Amino acid sequence: MAHREPTQAELEAAHWLVVLDEPRVSRQDIDAFQAWLAADETHKRAYDAVSATSDKIDAVLAKNHSGREVRRRRTRVPVRPIAIAALSAAAVLALFVISPLSPLRDEAGAVHATAPEEERLVRLSDGTTIEMAPGARLRASLEGDERRVRFEEGVALFNVAHDASRPFVVMTKFGEIRVLGTSFVVRLGPDAAITTVLSGRVEARREMLFSPDNSVAALADQEIELGGGAPTVSVLAPDALDRRLVWRERMVALDGQSLREAAAEVTRFSGVRFAFADTATAQVRLAGYVAGDDVEAFLGLLENNVGVSAERRADGVIVLRSD
Numbered sequence: 011m012a013h014r015e016p017t018q019a020e021l022e023a024a025h026w027l028v029v030l031d032e033p034r035v036s037r038q039d040i041d042a043f044q045a046w047l048a049a050d051e052t053h054k055r056a057y058d059a060v061s062a063t064s065d066k067i068d069a070v071l072a073k074n075h076s077g078r079e080v081r082r083r084r085t086r087v088p089v090r091p092i093a094i095a096a097l098s099a100a101a102v103l104a105l106f107v108i109s110p111l112s113p114l115r116d117e118a119g120a121v122h123a124t125a126p127e128e129e130r131l132v133r134l135s136d137g138t139t140i141e142m143a144p145g146a147r148l149r150a151s152l153e154g155d156e157r158r159v160r161f162e163e164g165v166a167l168f169n170v171a172h173d174a175s176r177p178f179v180v181m182t183k184f185g186e187i188r189v190l191g192t193s194f195v196v197r198l199g200p201d202a203a204i205t206t207v208l209s210g211r212v213e214a215r216r217e218m219l220f221s222p223d224n225s226v227a228a229l230a231d232q233e234i235e236l237g238g239g240a241p242t243v244s245v246l247a248p249d250a251l252d253r254r255l256v257w258r259e260r261m262v263a264l265d266g267q268s269l270r271e272a273a274a275e276v277t278r279f280s281g282v283r284f285a286f287a288d289t290a291t292a293q294v295r296l297a298g299y300v301a302g303d304d305v306e307a308f309l310g311l312l313e314n315n316v317g318v319s320a321e322r323r324a325d326g327v328i329v330l331r332s333d
Contacts, residue, residue: 019056123147126281137171145278184236185216202237264296279303287331
């Protein structure tokens with residue numbers, strides 16, 4: 011097979027593939043990537059091609075010795091970015107020997123899910139990236155006039171590639187979030203979907219009986235709540251943004267949430283399930299920080315700070331009760 015030298019756009023695309031796969035990719039890097047992507051149509055084609063080829067390499071790297079595909083869990087030391095970094099730059103030539111230039115295509119209704127302790131960075135073919143926290147689940151489809159994601163569970167950071175002709179819509183059981191291209195976090199809890207806007211403009215709406223127009227819009231450093239009633243917009247306090255992103259450090263920020271909401275967060279990180287002895291216990295309000303996968307620390311905080319005790323059932327469920 012004849013080898014060819016990669017183009018400058020392909021080399022740059024390989025660089026961005028490594029940067030965006032970092033588990034702690036910065037907002038500045040995301041903004042710079044989106045600007046690079048929008049600057050030239052050849053950039054998008056090159057990124058699609060390198061992305062498609064790296065996914066094929068990942069499929070090979072993700073096989074164990076028996077040939078069975080295994081799911082990898084992201085740790086403090088990222089495995090995949092190191093592997094891809096070794097393949098980028100001068101070695102990017104090998105990528106195009108393995109696979110010809112071809113766009114990354116999204117399957118209709120493709121499902122992406124993360125287990126407890128697992129994080130995942132999903133790259134869509136339009137350049138959008140979705141950083142999924144542990145215990146998250148979504149279905150993505152970029153077919154048709156709209157780019158659509160059905161967000162079913164958990165927390166995720168969306169960095170949406172700008173496309174004025176094709177809105178990007180995140181659908182939840184509480185309503186939908188609509189953008190053209192921006193950065194935002196969606197947290198799907200038991201009682202509401204909270205959207206924190208990092209940059210750009212986000213619209214949200216909830217269909218309600220006898221009230222056809224229930225839409226709101228929010229800008230950077232604002233937050234939208236889609237719950238049981240009409241959607242609301244609030245301005246974030248100066249230090250609130252860090253708390254909204256602390257899940258990227260595997261922490262849970264308790265900022266006035268109910269115990270029911272906080273327990274759901276700990277379940278996503280640890281896999282441990284909780285139940286409540288009564289409604290009053292589930293509605294206890296909490297404040298502070300706790301490691302998401304440290305169940306014992308969470309139970310200690312409940313007992314020492316708000317007088318909630320824990321009882322472990324034979325099936326592994328922890329029952330919480332106000333003393």
